Amino acid sequence: MATTENGEKEMVVLYPPPAMGHLVSMVELGRLFLHRGLAVTIVTVDPPLNTGSIAAFIARASAAHPGIAFHRLPPVDLPPNPSSHHLEALACALLRRSNSNLLAFLRSLSPAPRALVLDMFCLFALDVAVPLHLPCFLFYTSGAAALAVFLHLPSLDVACAPSSFRDLAGTPLSIPGVPPLPADHMCLALLDRDDDAYRGLVYLSNRMPDVKGIFINTFRELEPRALEAVTAGLCLTDGRSTPPVYPIGPLITERKTDGGGECLAWLDALPNASVVFLCFGSIGQFEEEQLREIATGLDRSGHRFLWVVRSPPSHDPSKRFEAPPEPDLDALLPDGFLERTRARGLVVKAWAPQSEVLRHAAVGGFVTHCGWNSVLEAVVAGVPMLGWPLYAEQRMNKVFLVEEMQVAAAVEGYEGLVPAEEIETKVRWLMESEGGRRLRERAADMKEMAAAAVGEAGSSQAALEELVAQLKGGKDNGEGVGNTES
CATH class of the missing domain: 3.40.50.2000 (Glycogen Phosphorylase B;)
Known part of the structure; x- marks a missing residue:
């Protein structure tokens, strides 16, 4: 078990966006870390449009996993008349504006956390981690094929300009590791390049290589070709290296729920x-x-x-x-x-x-x-x-x-x-x-x-043990948040 000089468990801070699919996966990741001797704090922000389901889920997760600490950041003001109707644009605005509150919280922690694990939508927080010399990792809650698309998105942004993906309907996009993808089958928030959601997602895709490692909620046997392309660095074309990749899935909630x-x-x-x-x-x-x-x-x-x-x-x-x-x-x-x-x-x-x-x-x-x-x-x-x-x-x-x-x-x-x-x-x-x-x-x-992937000696089990060892391995070397060679 990794401990501080005071004998306390080393802490990892997890930072998901307020979206149910992302929260569920992040809580499961926290549960795995907790069982491997790490202290876990999950930082949450209030959803911009509160349906009640997020707060109810966090309350249930906190009761089910008393070893995981949940911290709620103070609310922030959002633009009164957003130009985009996509939730992704609203999420980007919310999480970007939450950086100062996140920084204040991280500075308040003693001892300092070992690492910060970010959802893709929370990569704005990379700038928060730099002055703290805090290593950052990306937990990508979708699959390896989707990750390949987003790693390659900045290249597609340049190659397809000035057209939007909607304008290229039916045109197959060539992306390493995935089958030909019709342009109008890209993420809905990416179909119009003049939309704030498009600009936000391109920015976040550009920040992906700036983490120390990428955890993916998939397993090697399900997506071998996409994982091979990502880990080989084929999805990046700007000369940067792809961080180490850890396929640790499937992470799903399998415990019995109330009702039903x-x-x-x-x-x-x-x-x-x-x-x-x-x-x-x-x-x-x-x-x-x-x-x-x-x-x-x-x-x-x-x-x-x-x-x-x-x-x-x-x-x-x-x-x-x-x-x-x-x-x-x-x-x-x-x-x-x-x-x-x-x-x-x-x-x-x-x-x-x-x-x-x-x-x-x-x-x-x-x-x-x-x-x-x-x-x-x-x-x-x-x-x-x-x-x-x-x-x-x-x-x-x-x-x-x-x-x-x-x-x-x-x-x-x-x-x-x-x-x-x-x-x-x-x-x-x-x-x-x-x-x-x-x-x-x-x-x-x-x-x-x-079942084999998450079992003893399985591919995902091995990847999980490797990344936990890296998380327990120490603070950053003083260079701040940067890329780790594969």
């Missing part, structure tokens, strides 16, 4: 691999017309389903990011749908214990928005996916899941209204066809590889 008993009890009575699970993340929403198409497709498919339904998004700009009200299923879904499908379907409102549902033997397929945490939960459970990307980097993930990892098929038409016929066809394909059977076999193989 109805879902699990319903699944208990059903045959193995007979249910299609549809769930689209903590902020995934559909218009009422799309909900009705999904319902009709599920009805016609004849297959068992468990579907998490959220209320449609508000069209009031002032309420766009507020938590939606509880859905009125009778009003939103087709007449008679709930009664007709009662014997083979369960519709739940707003939330289900996704990780536990995916690990249930009755679940045989997963219709997902392709958020990375959801992807990893499906991989660990050995459940094949139908990809229906909605926001953020999910279109990129869909390409990687289908073309490279081969653990998913795509729901076609996700750029607009997906008709009931497509939903019916894809559900039947997944559950009945030879192609669906091969996808299930691939998912089962990947489940075994994921």
